[in-house]
Amino acid sequence: MRTAERNHDVSSGDAATAARLAALLAAFRPGDDALGVSELARRTGLPKTSVHRLSQHLTEHGLLEHDGTALRLGLKLFEIGQLAVRQRGLVDTARPLLADLREATHNTVHLAVLEGVEVVYLDVLRGPDAPRLPSRIGGRFPAHATGVGKAILAFSPDGVVDEVLSGGLPRISRRTITSPALLRRQLAKIRDEGTAYEREESSIGTVCVASPILDAAGHAVAAISVAGSVNRIRTERLAPAVRTTALALSRTLR
Structure with missing residues (x-):
């Protein structure tokens, strides 16, 4: 694979991952406290396996938090929002x-x-x-x-x-x-x-x-x-x- 093609593939993959992460965070609406993986998958159109994998990355960085088996928006997002x-x-x-x-x-x-x-x-x-x-x-x-x-x-x-x-x-x-x-x-x-x-x-x-x-x-x-x-x-x-x-x-x- 040529360098230009390889860079294009990496950029495309990064963009797709960023879009899925953004979709997960945007799935939360006013009034939502915590959402389960199934509901997040339904709202985003992503497979449950993808929701589970991506949510792990987001929780590691404080953007999501576990609430039992469900997920809620993390305090890190609040800090960023305040900035x-x-x-x-x-x-x-x-x-x-x-x-x-x-x-x-x-x-x-x-x-x-x-x-x-x-x-x-x-x-x-x-x-x-x-x-x-x-x-x-x-x-x-x-x-x-x-x-x-x-x-x-x-x-x-x-x-x-x-x-x-x-x-x-x-x-x-x-x-x-x-x-x-x-x-x-x-x-x-x-x-x-x-x-x-x-x-x-x-x-x-x-x-x-x-x-x-x-x-x-x-x-x-x-x-x-x-x-x-x-x-x-x-x-x-x-x-x-x-x-x-x-x-x-x-x-x-x-």
Whole structure:
């Protein structure tokens, strides 16, 4: 079998398995407490043997739980759902302020959170004067190479920063910071000033200024940034607007 055919078969199998797992979880309806294998098979159209095998995998990961001989949704799903609700609430709350920031700067505005050693972009409002950027909603980028990532890391517990450093600092562009000592010095300065700068570290020709969104304990829960072309924006001039928006959003979310 050629490599392309083998990869296609693996991808097809993965997709089919994911569809069956999703069907099992979606079989539970409002008012359902626990369902037996036979009822799950009837609702999903899957063979009982498949339901039994797939449910074992789901229970191992906490997505389903045993209730006698029946099954019910696991607490892990509740935890994931709470994360989704919080992120959706963050986006909805931030959107008006981000729209105002885009209108004022005419450049692209980002909202991102940290997940592991990467930032995940929850919202991207592209500005009319902004160049095409690699960021997209749902996209990921190494935290150390972005303004939002550095803004979050500067106001995160030491263990979070240590995790990023222990994984190495891969070079994304020729200007990416790859020295742990230099990154730590930058994070200390960001803590003092409340703003972070990214100067062509994620892509050549792009710069940005970012500020963290803080909880009541002073820890970053997210960050916002304004990004644009190195030849068209002056990040230091935009810093007060970004910082003010981040502070307003921090107060609103508390």
